[in-house]
Amino acid sequence: xxxxxxxxxxxxxxxxxxxxxxxxxxxxxxxxxxxxxxxxxxxxxxxxxxxxxxxxxxxxxxxxxxxxxxxxx
Amino acid sequence: xxxxxxxxxxxxxxxxxxxxxxxxxxxxxxxxxxxxxxxxxxxxxxxxxxxxxxxxxxxxxxxxxxxxxxxxxxxxxxxxxxxxxxxxxxxxxxxxxxxxxxxxxxxxxxxxxxxxxxxxxxxxxxxxxxxxxxxxxxxxxxxxxxxxxxxxxxxxxxxxxxxxxxxxxxxxxxxxxxxxxxxxxxxxxxxxxxxxxxxxxxxxxxxxxxxxxxxxxxxxxxxxxxxxxxxxxxxxxx
Numbered sequence: 001x002x003x004x005x006x007x008x009x010x011x012x013x014x015x016x017x018x019x020x021x022x023x024x025x026x027x028x029x030x031x032x033x034x035x036x037x038x039x040x041x042x043x044x045x046x047x048x049x050x051x052x053x054x055x056x057x058x059x060x061x062x063x064x065x066x067x068x069x070x071x072x073x
Numbered sequence: 074x075x076x077x078x079x080x081x082x083x084x085x086x087x088x089x090x091x092x093x094x095x096x097x098x099x100x101x102x103x104x105x106x107x108x109x110x111x112x113x114x115x116x117x118x119x120x121x122x123x124x125x126x127x128x129x130x131x132x133x134x135x136x137x138x139x140x141x142x143x144x145x146x147x148x149x150x151x152x153x154x155x156x157x158x159x160x161x162x163x164x165x166x167x168x169x170x171x172x173x174x175x176x177x178x179x180x181x182x183x184x185x186x187x188x189x190x191x192x193x194x195x196x197x198x199x200x201x202x203x204x205x206x207x208x209x210x211x212x213x214x215x216x217x218x219x220x221x222x223x224x225x226x227x228x229x230x231x232x233x234x235x236x237x238x239x240x241x242x243x244x245x246x247x248x249x250x251x252x253x254x255x256x257x258x259x260x261x262x263x264x265x266x267x268x269x270x271x272x273x274x275x276x277x278x279x280x281x282x283x284x285x286x287x288x289x290x291x292x293x294x295x296x297x298x299x300x301x302x303x304x305x306x307x308x309x310x311x
Contacts, residue, residue: 001274001281001309019311020275020282033184034282035248036237036261037275038219041184048187053246055219 003037005060013071024069042067168299169203175292176227176257182250183283189242194251197239202231204299211264212236216271216305221263224249225272225293226256226279232296234262249278258285258293265305270297273307287311 001019009032014022017031024030031043035051040063042050052063064070199208211234214221223234226249233252241247249259259279263271274281274290290309297304 001307018282018284020277033277034275035184035277036222036224037273038222038237039246039248039277041277048185 004057008057008060030069165204168295172203172292172295175288179255179257180279180283181255182278184278186250189244190248190250192242192251194235194241194247198233198235198252200230200233201300203296207301208234213264213266216263223262225262226253226259227293227296228253228256249276258289269303271305272297274309281309
């Protein structure tokens with residue numbers, strides 16, 4: 001299963017651990033979990049640290065930036 | 074003598090009708106056919122009267138005898154339709170049994186439930202048993218339109234849906250755990266029309282993100298179908 005958010009993650013430093021779950025390659029303690037195709041949750045060492053409801057790719061990028069997980073930061 | 078033989082033949086034919094339907098069992102949509110027993114009983118009564126009058130009249134060909142034959146055909150047809158209705162109910166039960174047989178593991182959510190995420194959605198949640206009716210007054214929209222997206226779960230109550238963009242417990246949207254504390258499966262659904270849905274397995278808590286099996290996924294699709302929907306399915310290959 002794939003949508004444009006998961007494609008973006010895979011192209012920008014995240015690997016798919018399992019369906020709807022992605023792990024940051026550089027900092028493996030960070031995982032992004034898709035609750036639905038628009039709801040994402042960020043986990044650090046299995047603790048939820050942030051979440052967002054995203055509709056556009058810039059919203060995903062903004063989410064990564066605010067959590068210091070983007071090269072664009 | 075010839076008249077008596079014909080009367081006997083008519084009686085035997087009528088008795089045969091009572092024994093078993095003569096048409097093969099064909100599954101038809103349940104909404105398509107509704108024949109009352111009262112209608113059949115009324116027609117059967119007319120046939121009996123007609124046959125008796127026929128016997129008394131001692132004539133082999135008259136309009137009454139033709140009415141008897143036509144009436145008999147009508148009863149035969151109605152009995153066949155009644156048989157079909159029973160077959161439909163049987164097929165429905167079979168489908169429901171098939172769905173239930175594939176939904177074997179009632180799962181806890183795959184992720185922790187934080188504030189507001191476990192509050193049962195009351196206003197806006199709709200539930201239908203397998204084989205039940207369609208959901209009422211749903212918002213229709215095209216696949217991918219976030220504002221028209223519903224999320225679904227299947228639990229022991231049947232199929233549950235709620236519009237994702239429904240505020241609850243301080244959150245701006247609902248999660249699948251607002252529909253079910255435990256579920257067999259989950260995902261997203263768009264009502265393309267009031268009769269057609271487009272479903273996927275995007276649920277991190279009960280669907281693809283929670284190792285939903287292929288059997289559970291296919292049973293879930295059948296559950297929507299059992300409620301009368303034409304179902305468009307997004308690929309899911311666990």
